[in-house]
Amino acid sequence: MKYVDEFRDRAVAEALAARIKKTVQQPWTIMEVCGGQTHSIVRFGLDSLLPKNLELVHGPGCPVCVTSISLIDEAVCLASLPRVFFCSFGDMLRVPGSHGDLFGVKAAGGDIRIIYSPLDALELARKNPDREVVCFAVGFETTAPAWAMAVTQAKQSGISNFSLLIAHVLVPPAMEAILSSPQNRIQGFLAAGHVCTVMGYEEYEAIAQKYRVPIVVTGFEPLDVLEGVAMLVSQLEEGRVEVENQYVRSVSREGNRPARSIVEEVFEPAPRTWRGIGEISASGLRLKSAYSAYDAEVKFQSELAQLSVGIEDPECQSGLVLQGLLKPMDCSAFGTRCTPEQPLGAPMVSSEGACAAYYRYRGHVARET
Amino acid sequence: MNSNKSFEPGCPLPISAKNTVQLAHGGGGRLMQELIQDVFVRAFQNPMLESLHDGATWPVEKGTLAFTTDSYVVRPLFFPGGDIGSLAVNGTINDLAMCGAKPLYLSAGFILEEGLSLDVLQQVVNSMAEAAQAAGVPIVTGDTKVVDRGKGDGIFIHTSGVGFVPTGVRVLPTLIQPGDAILVSGDLGSHGVAVLSVREGLTFDSPIESDSAPLHRIVADLIECDIEIHCLRDLTRGGLASVLNELATAAKVGMTVDESVIPVSEPVRGACELLGLDPLYVANEGRFVAMVPASQIEATLAVMRQHAASSQSAYIGAVTDHQSPPIVLRTVLGTHRVLDLLSGEQLPRIC
Numbered sequence: 059m060k061y062v063d064e065f066r067d068r069a070v071a072e073a074l075a076a077r078i079k080k081t082v083q084q085p086w087t088i089m090e091v092c093g094g095q096t097h098s099i100v101r102f103g104l105d106s107l108l109p110k111n112l113e114l115v116h117g118p119g120c121p122v123c124v125t126s127i128s129l130i131d132e133a134v135c136l137a138s139l140p141r142v143f144f145c146s147f148g149d150m151l152r153v154p155g156s157h158g159d160l161f162g163v164k165a166a167g168g169d170i171r172i173i174y175s176p177l178d179a180l181e182l183a184r185k186n187p188d189r190e191v192v193c194f195a196v197g198f199e200t201t202a203p204a205w206a207m208a209v210t211q212a213k214q215s216g217i218s219n220f221s222l223l224i225a226h227v228l229v230p231p232a233m234e235a236i237l238s239s240p241q242n243r244i245q246g247f248l249a250a251g252h253v254c255t256v257m258g259y260e261e262y263e264a265i266a267q268k269y270r271v272p273i274v275v276t277g278f279e280p281l282d283v284l285e286g287v288a289m290l291v292s293q294l295e296e297g298r299v300e301v302e303n304q305y306v307r308s309v310s311r312e313g314n315r316p317a318r319s320i321v322e323e324v325f326e327p328a329p330r331t332w333r334g335i336g337e338i339s340a341s342g343l344r345l346k347s348a349y350s351a352y353d354a355e356v357k358f359q360s361e362l363a364q365l366s367v368g369i370e371d372p373e374c375q376s377g378l379v380l381q382g383l384l385k386p387m388d389c390s391a392f393g394t395r396c397t398p399e400q401p402l403g404a405p406m407v408s409s410e411g412a413c414a415a416y417y418r419y420r421g422h423v424a425r426e427t
Numbered sequence: 428m429n430s431n432k433s434f435e436p437g438c439p440l441p442i443s444a445k446n447t448v449q450l451a452h453g454g455g456g457r458l459m460q461e462l463i464q465d466v467f468v469r470a471f472q473n474p475m476l477e478s479l480h481d482g483a484t485w486p487v488e489k490g491t492l493a494f495t496t497d498s499y500v501v502r503p504l505f506f507p508g509g510d511i512g513s514l515a516v517n518g519t520i521n522d523l524a525m526c527g528a529k530p531l532y533l534s535a536g537f538i539l540e541e542g543l544s545l546d547v548l549q550q551v552v553n554s555m556a557e558a559a560q561a562a563g564v565p566i567v568t569g570d571t572k573v574v575d576r577g578k579g580d581g582i583f584i585h586t587s588g589v590g591f592v593p594t595g596v597r598v599l600p601t602l603i604q605p606g607d608a609i610l611v612s613g614d615l616g617s618h619g620v621a622v623l624s625v626r627e628g629l630t631f632d633s634p635i636e637s638d639s640a641p642l643h644r645i646v647a648d649l650i651e652c653d654i655e656i657h658c659l660r661d662l663t664r665g666g667l668a669s670v671l672n673e674l675a676t677a678a679k680v681g682m683t684v685d686e687s688v689i690p691v692s693e694p695v696r697g698a699c700e701l702l703g704l705d706p707l708y709v710a711n712e713g714r715f716v717a718m719v720p721a722s723q724i725e726a727t728l729a730v731m732r733q734h735a736a737s738s739q740s741a742y743i744g745a746v747t748d749h750q751s752p753p754i755v756l757r758t759v760l761g762t763h764r765v766l767d768l769l770s771g772e773q774l775p776r777i778c
Contacts, residue, residue, distance in 0.1 A: 059696050071760045103762025174627065174702075280760055398769075409703055419764040 065279030066102075074284040075107035081291045085111040087243045088290055089236070089382050091229060092250035093120030093410025094278045100415040102280040112291065115243070115382035116415075118232050118332065119250050121197045122149045122408035123380060125225045126331040127368035130155035133223055135365055136192050136358055137163045137170055143186065145179040146194040148172045152398075152407045156368045176201075176208035183212070183220035192354050195222040200252045202226055202343060203317035206324035209345065209352050221354040224344060227330055229253050230261050231341035236381055237269040244382060246290045248276040248283070251305035256321075258313025262301045270299050277305040324349055333404060334370070334377025374403035379412055386413040393417060448543040453573030466549060467535075467569060470556040475532070475567040483532060483567035491592040493528035495519060499584040504551060506625045508617070508636030511584055512554035514712055517641045518663070519588040520562050524643035525659045525715060527598035527650065528590030533559065535586050536570040540579030551582055562641040564588070596650055602657040603678035607718045607746040610727055612645065612737035613638065614690040615667055619709035620698045629702075633694035640713030640736040649717070652730050658718040661711070668707040668754065668766045670716060675746075675753035683755045684744030684766070707756075708769055718746060 090096055096116045099105055105114050118124055134155050137144035144160070151160040151170070164170040173179050176193065183191035195205045205222060212220045229250060236242055249262055254275045266273050272293035276286030286304040293300060303309055321343075330342025345353045355362060373391050378384035386392055386405070396402040398414060405411035451458040468477060475483045499515040509517075516533065523530040535555065539548065559566050618637040624630065642661065649656055658678070660670050667689070675682050691699075691706045699706045713736050719727050724742050731740035744757075754766040 059693050059700075062696070062700060066759045068760050101764060102758050102760050103764050104760075106762050107760070172627075174629070418767050418769075 062279070065277075065281045067281065070281055071107065071284055074281065074288055078112070078284070078288050078291055079109045081288065081295055082109045082112050083295055085113070086245050086291060086294050087113045087115055088246040088248065088287070088294075089115045089117045089244045090248040090276070090283070091117040091119040091233065092252070092278070093123065093408065093412065094252070095119070095248060095250070095276065095283055096412050097410060097415050098278050098280055098283055100419045104280055104283055107284070108287065112287070116379070116412040117247075117382060118236070118335070118380040119198065119229065119253075120380075120405065120408050120410040120412070121201075121225070121227060122153060123376065123404040123411045124227055124232075124332045124335070125150070125153065125196055125404065126333045127155055127370050128331065128365075129223065129225045130159070131157070131365055131368045132355070132362055133160060133194050134158060134163055135362060136223060136354060137168045138166070139190075139358070139361060141189050142169065143182055143189050143191045144168065144170045144194070145173045145182065145191060146170065147196060149408050149410075150194055150196055152401070153404045154371075154401055154407075156366075176204045177211070180208045180212055180217065180220060183217050184215070187219060189219060191220050192358075193220075193222050194225065196225045198227055198229055198250070198253050199257045199321070200255070202321045202325060203256060203314075206320045209324050209349050210320065212352060213349065218351065221352050221357045222345070223354040224342075226325070226343040227332065228327065228341050228343065230265060231338050232332065233265060234269075235335065235338045235341070237265070237271065239381065241381075241383055244271065246271055246294055247273045248286045248290060249273050249301075251275060251277040251282070251309060254303075254305065254309045254313065256314050256317045258311050258318075259301050259303065259309065260311060266299055266301050272299050273301045275301070275303045275305050275309050277308065332380070334374070334380055371402045376403035376405045376413070379405055386416040387420065389413070446545050448539045448541060448545060448548065448573055450541050450573050450575070452539065453571055459571065462571065466545070466552050467571070470549075470552045471535075471559065471566045471569075473565040473567060475565065476569070483534075485532070488591065490594055493523050493526040493590040493592050494587070495522040495526070496585070496587040497522060499586070500580065501622065502580055503622075503625050504547065504581055506637055507621045507634055509639035509712070510551060510554050511582060512551040513558040514639050515584040515586045516555050516558035516562065516564070516566075517639050518712060519586040520564055520641045520643050521661045521713075521715070523588050523590035524641075524646040525598070525661050526590065526592060527596040527646065527656065527659070528592045529647060530562070530564045530588055530590040530643050532567045533564055533586055533588045534568045535566050535584060537572070538579055538583040538585070539571065539573045540581055541573055541576040543581050548582065551584075558641070562643065564643075593650060598656050598659050600658050600660075600674050600677035603674060603680055603718045603746055604657065605680055605746050605748050606721055607657055608721045608724045608742055609671070609682060609684060609744045609746065610717045610719065610724070610731070610740055610742050611662070611667065611689065612642070612715045612717070612731055613713070613739040614692045614695065615662065615711055615714060616691055616695040616699065616706035616709035618712040619666070620695050620704075622710075623702075624698070629698075631694060631698055635692075635694050635698060638711055638713035638736075642713065642715055642736060645731060645734045645737050648730050648733070649727065652726065654723055654727050654730065655720055656717060657720070659715055661715045663712060664710050665769065666706070666708045666710055667716065668705070669768055671754045671766065672752075672768045674716075674718070678746075679749050681747040681750035681753045681755070682744060683747055683757060685757045687757075687759045688741055689743050690739050690741050707766065721745070
């Protein structure tokens with residue numbers, strides 16, 4: 059298949075792996091930021107092609123995983139309201155809140171719709187003026203433009219029964235939070251190719267220089283990841299600190315200008331609590347005041363006011379996993395008290411979650427030890 | 428990919444009761460008799476059904492019978508390449524075929540929702556009749572119930588089937604042995620993707636049709652040609668990955684399969700890449716896996732490839748000694764990973 063097979067070529071992969079082995083002289087610890095890259099690494103066994111002294115650490119780039127438990131509780135509350143159509147991407151339905159998940163709400167009679175595009179949700183609102191359509195707007199910079207477009211179209215068309223429960227997060231503040239941590243071990247980053255397709259990589263240049271870490275913007279296919287690793291270890295071994303772009307077929311330095319401008323028109327940075335990590339300033343998005351009528355937290359203020367503060371399962375160590383401080387299978391609950399059927403935390407649920415990736419593709423390694 | 432969902436299937440205008448299923452159609456009175464005669468008996472016509480007895484009877488040969496049962500709750504009722512009616516007939520025939528049996532007779536139970544269009548019912552019943560006729564397996568007994576509007580999803584169909592297992596034929600998961608070859612009968616995932624695309628209003632440049640098909644003639648040919656079949660299993664819900672896990676667990680063996688030779692059509696691969704689905708876990712309705720001795724790979728493929736429904740049969744891997752977890756996939760890059768059971772349905776990803 060075009061655009062896929064050429065990036066999964068075995069001979070090229072082996073040549074790249076050989077190049078990495080030849081380059082790496084000292085131990086390095088690098089982080090792939092995006093959960094999509096984590097899954098590609100585990101699904102295709104890319105780490106087994108790499109030298110032992112090169113450690114890949116999985117980053118916080120799974121929007122489902124980092125959504126705070128309080129927001130899941132808000133979603134569960136809003137989805138349970140009568141006359142609400144609650145729209146979500148499928149990944150979010152199994153994520154546990156303090157008192158159950160969205161699948162549980164659906165089973166109890168809540169009207170939950172899995173959507174593929176924010177504009178589908180807007181269409182639902184247009185066709186059902188007597189219902190409230192509430193959307194769980196989850197994601198990184200990649201999905202923000204589509205939500206921004208849905209909100210601007212709602213405003214232009216005078217659709218008032220449409221609102222967003224916003225869980226949007228931004229990548230660069232999370233990278234800075236990891237790098238500022240006293241426990242940080244990360245010496246280089248593979249930045250998330252899809253995020254950079256929208257945002258470009260100008261803002262990563264300051265991070266690279268401030269923390270003296272090389273960054274390579276990297277795609278998601280196996281050869282993308284291997285080439286990104288090869289570029290990153292070259293920088294590390296040569297002592298260079300630059301932002302390089304492996305994913306040139308999709309990413310430019312300035313990103314997608316129309317997409318960025320619609321995000322800037324509708325959203326502004328806001329503090330955001332990351333599940334298992336805590337609050338990071340200016341790491342999320344919220345609607346600007348001109349669009350606050352579409353903010354579900356404002357619209358359903360009185361209903362949400364009754365919620366108590368969300369409580370994480372004390373046994374879940376997903377915060378450490380998301381910061382690269384713990385490998386999923388080194389967690390004492392992995393595969394025993396925490397499984398995709400009975401998850402303690404979101405990384406065991408999401409299709410991009412590191413724990414789910416290890417459980418699904420590495421079950422034998424983990425469960426035999 | 429476009430999206431053109433409609434969330435309000437109901438028509439606001441009152442529909443003439445004459446054209447719809449009513450509770451009385453299941454009440455045992457005249458309306459029910461009319462429905463049975465005009466819709467079911469007329470479509471399924473065969474002497475055993477026309478006796479309108481409480482059940483069907485027939486003389487039996489000495490030997491082994493196979494008996495299977497299945498329920499069909501697919502939404503939407505009609506999808507590219509099939510519908511709930513042909514699916515029910517083919518699915519039950521396939522379950523019998525996977526036991527090594529020659530399918531003999533089917534039963535059909537209908538749970539109809541009040542308000543269902545009689546035209547829709549007629550289309551489904553006609554499709555069942557055509558599928559049964561094409562397969563040469565008559566529907567000889569049946570039942571109809573009607574539930575209140577809102578308590579069903581249009582039509583639920585429950586089918587059972589009886590088949591005859593020829594003397595000397597034994598096809599069982601426990602016969603699978605280390606060293607056996609694993610063959611699949613064709614490209615994977617088109618049924619699941621076809622149904623998903625209609626259900627969710629997704630359209631693709633290349634239309635994807637369900638693979639729904641009866642498989643009993645392929646199995647009969649394999650038996651006829653003296654292939655030493657150890658096990659057969661149709662790759663329905665959960666797809667290839669789930670079936671291999673079930674079989675390996677039952678047979679207490681391991682299996683290694685090669686991703687690069689597992690057939691998946693270009694449109695299905697494309698759709699799965701877009702939606703974040705793995706075709707190895709997507710449902711099929713006309714595909715099966717066969718475990719045979721390694722010495723019979725070519726002979727088995729030669730028989731299978733003579734049939735349209737299995738023309739793309741492929742040898743995809745081998746049975747190994749017991750290992751945990753049981754199924755290992757050799758990826759296109761030559762690395763290895765586990766092919767585990769999914770915890771639930773696959774969910775489309777966010778980005």
